[in-house]
Amino acid sequence: MERHLLLVDDEANVLAALRRALRRDGYTIHTAESGVAGLEILAAEPVAVIVSDQRMPHMTGSEFLARARELKPNTVRIMLSGFSEVQAxxxxxxxxxxxxxxxxxxxxxxxxxxxxxxxxxxxxxETNRVLTLALQVAGEEMGKLNEMLTQRFESAHAKTQAELAESWARWNNLPLAAVELDAQGFVMAANRRAGDFQPGQGLVTDWPALLAGRAADGSGRHPNLGHYWLQPFTAADRSGFVMLFSPPEKS
Incomplete structure (x- = not known):
């Protein structure tokens, strides 16, 4: 990285002496014999460090450095002066x-x-500023990504809820009574036509006999439930049976 140094002093011999002292260090050195000239160089060049004399005509070193700070606040500024100007x-x-x-x-x-x-x-x-900017940009990108994922999740969730509602509506509106049973015969769900069969009610009456008495196509007749059709199913999270039945007509 090229290092640009600005030297400001109203005495040409001081500037020459400073150049000689610093020539071995590989800096790109800019010199100015007044604060005004120094500000012009500062506006045009990528100066990182400034060394300025304090006692100069028209504009003191402290005035020049104050204006340099306004123009390029990230520069590192050094005052060079005599012992008598300690307070300044x-x-x-x-x-x-x-x-x-x-x-x-x-x-x-x-x-x-x-x-x-x-x-x-x-x-x-400069490194800290670059890292801070990179973190800020990364934070903004993460915020956008999070917002996008949230929107996608909410959209997918809404779609899933709509599909579940539609499935449940179809289940409830089946023309036959329907009961979902787990592998042990516990009632997991029942539609409106299933009457008193509700989730959590427990085992279907005579479940072993129901299984034993069904025909090859899964159909049969139960003394209390009437004619039924038993359909096994296997899902990712569970397995069981769906039973469709036609209750006996009430006398």
Whole structure:
């Protein structure tokens, strides 16, 4: 990744000295001799770190860094000035315009170390911003997926409920009495024509005899139930019989 550094100082010899101190570190260095020129460069170049002198005509370093923060808030900004301007430097840091300050005359290795740390700070922030954006996008996509799945589930559930209601209506409207029995002969469901046979009632009377007496086609006659047809079935969750019968006419 190319690292862009902006140096701002109204003295050309200071800028030249800074360039010499930093030339081994591989930065793309931009220089400006005023705050106005610095802002123009900042608007045009992908600057990550700024080093600015404090005492400059027309626009002080703290004023320049404050405007630089407004223009590119993610830049890491360093103030470079004399010992007599400690209060101005402290104010710039407290107001968020500067990340830290260094004093003139500087020690080259120390200066290089601070600027290297500033680029690390900037790149860490950029990584965090990219990850935050990626998480935000992923969260939005998950939200859309969840909404889509919810809609599909609700649609499928509504369809299933409608199909069950239709099946139950058909079951209830059969022209013959119908009872669903489990494999042991317990009543599981009964339609309206089945009269008193309701789910949970228990075993159909003489169930063993009913099974033993049925014909090969599953039909037979029970003394209490009348003529019946017994149809075995097997489903995914259960097995049993459906019994259709025609109750004897009441005298």
């Amino acid at each position: 430097l402290a104010d710039a840091i407290n107001q968020g315009a500067a990340w830290k300050f260094l004093f003139k005359p500087w020690e080259d290795d120390q200066l290089r170390g601070h600027i290297a740390n500033a680029f690390e700070q900037y790149e860490l922030g």
